[in-house]
Amino acid sequence: MGGQCSKLGPCCLNSSHKTAVLEAPDVENEENNDLTDVPAFHEYTLEQLKFATSGFAVENIVSEHGEKAPNVVYKGKLENQKRIAVKRFTRMAWPDARQFLEEARSVGQLRSQRLANLLGCCCEGDERLLVAEFMPNDTLAKHLFHWETQPMKWAMRLRVVLYLAQALEYCTNKGRTLYHDLNAYRVLFDEECNARLSSFGLMKNSRDGKSYSTNLAFTPPEYLRTGRITPESVIYSFGTLLLDLLSGKHIPPSHALDLIRDRNLQTLTDSCLDGQFSDSDGTELVRLASRCLQYEARERPNAKSLVAALTPLQKDIEVPSHVLMGMPHSGSMSPLSPLGEACSRRDLTAMHEILEKLGYKDDEGVANELSFQMWTDQMQETLVLKKKGDACFRQRDFREAIECYTQFIEVGMVSPTVFARRSLCYLMSEMPKEALEDAMQAQVISPVWHVASYLQSAALSSLGMDNESQIALKEGSNLEAKRSSPPLQK
Known part of the structure; x- marks a missing residue:
């Protein structure tokens, strides 16, 4: 701990030392009360979730959203612009549909600002899907092990473990004492960069997997003996997370305990934390990790005592999480481009000029498909329709453009630009509902296309849905910024 390790007391350095389990005062945590602004649990249709995820598009796969293969998590967006995470199980992972629904409904009753709350599910045929709040700022694993701009600060690490302890305490109080495979990939960061438990x-x-990963080095000893997860097993996993946050690495508990016994804590501690915390704080965190990792399950603390132990350790409590993380505030928006500005003002004339200049350069793959099929008479006729629609669009004959583009689409041709142009034609013709449908269809075809989000914003504004319009505008701005920014170098 930055040269301060030698002062740590022997009580925390002996992992076999038997300590009594702390019992925290029975004080309600006001910050962890049930939320009221999260929608009630809802059962979605498969068609709704297909549309929300652009047909489960590869571009929408979230590689680090608390899940690993074979299950896949997709990001998506509902018609009301709410962003969601959709977990799609392998076929027949839950063969009993009733069991799946009952379990999902039970978890779906939980509502806490410390959870990425479960919003709904889908159970159709062999399909089993879960829908949760989308957390846009990656996982603890990403920020701790694979950071790109700055390592996580000590104050933020302490805040993360407190919030996780509060999440476990909340779940315990609601009768959900078990959590499967608690690890750094299950910890997500919301728009404010606050930690949430998936x-x-x-x-x-x-049926699709066990409660714990196949890495036996991180598995609670009682699970290895019995194959059953207990509330104490969850605390053991919490202890491994404490080690992750202390070391900045995924260290096997047995190795970490050896380092603690040998008082070799400088090797255990992340060098990036040098000088960021006191001897007493380091001592307390190491002692807490050691108690969570006790071999005998009954000697581990409970969630309430974890909260009691971690609360007085908190630092910089007045500093927002996004500042500690060095990330933009959720309310911030990338500077608007000319198209974004035009959409924010609903300046349809300016939008028309920009889309006309943009042309079809964003139709990746579509142009090749068209040229390959041009040899057929039918396709030649279809291309004539598209060209005629483009001419009408250029000449501002929007009704005729709608007719031509509609015939082109009905043949089965796929072009996000055609949908975008027809969307603007509908806006020009005072048909905002149809414009919104086309803009959303353009995003289904091209999930990360900023133009589709901008058009959705303009259509939503025309429908009087100002809050939703601002969400879509921000999304379009951020997508455009990501598109033009070079990748970060570590």
Whole structure:
């Protein structure tokens, strides 16, 4: 700990030392009360979730959203612009549909600002899907092990473990004492960069996997003996997370305990934390990790005592999480481009000029498909329709353009630009509902296309849905900024 390790007391350096389990005062945590602004649990249709995820597009796969293969998590957006995470299980992972629904409904009753709350599910045929709040700022694993701009500060690490302890305490108080495979990939960061625990891990184990990963070095000893997860097993996993945050690495508990016993804590501690914390704080965190990792399950603390132990350790409590993380505030928006500005003002004339200049350069793959099929008479006729629609669009004959583009689409041709142009034609013709449908269809075809989000913003504004319009405008701005920014170098 930055040269301060030698002062740590022997009580925390002996992992076999038997300590009594702390019992925290029975004080309600006001910050962890149930939320009221999260929608009630809802059962979605498969068609709704297909549309929300652009047909489960590869571009929408979230590689680090608390889940690993074979299950896949997709990001998506509902018609009301709410962003969601959709976990799609392998076929027949839950063969009993009733069991899946009952379990999802039970977890779906939980509502806490410390959870990425479960919003709904889908159970059709062999399909089993869960829908949760989308957390846009990656996982703890990403920020701790694969950071790109700056390592996580000590104050933020302490805040993360407190919030996780509060999440576990909340779940325990609601009768959900078990959590499956608690690890750094299950910890997500919301728009404010506050840590949240994925609700997916609260679902009882299904046929598609075990409660813990195949890495036995991180598995609670009692699970290895019995194959059963207990509330104490969750605390053991919490202890491994404490080690992750202390070391900045995924160190096997047995190795970490050896380092603690040998008082070799400088090797255990992340060098990036040098000088960021006191001897007493380091001592307390190491002692807490050691107690969570006790071999005998009954000697580990409970969630309430974890909260009691971690609360007085908090630093810089007045500093927002996004500042500690060095990330933009959720309310911030990338500077608007000319198209974004035009959409924010609903300046349809300016939008028309920009889309006309933009042409079809964003139709990746579509142009090749068209040229390959041009040899057929039918395709030649279809291309004539498109060209005629483009001419009408250029000449501002929007009604005729709608007719031509509609015939082109009805043949089965796929072009996000055609949908975008027809969307603007509908806006020009005072048909905002149809404009919104086309803009959303353009995004289904091209999920990360900023133009589709901008058009959705303009259509939503025309429909009087100002809040939703601002969300879509921000999304378009951020997508455009990502598109033009070079990748970060570590």
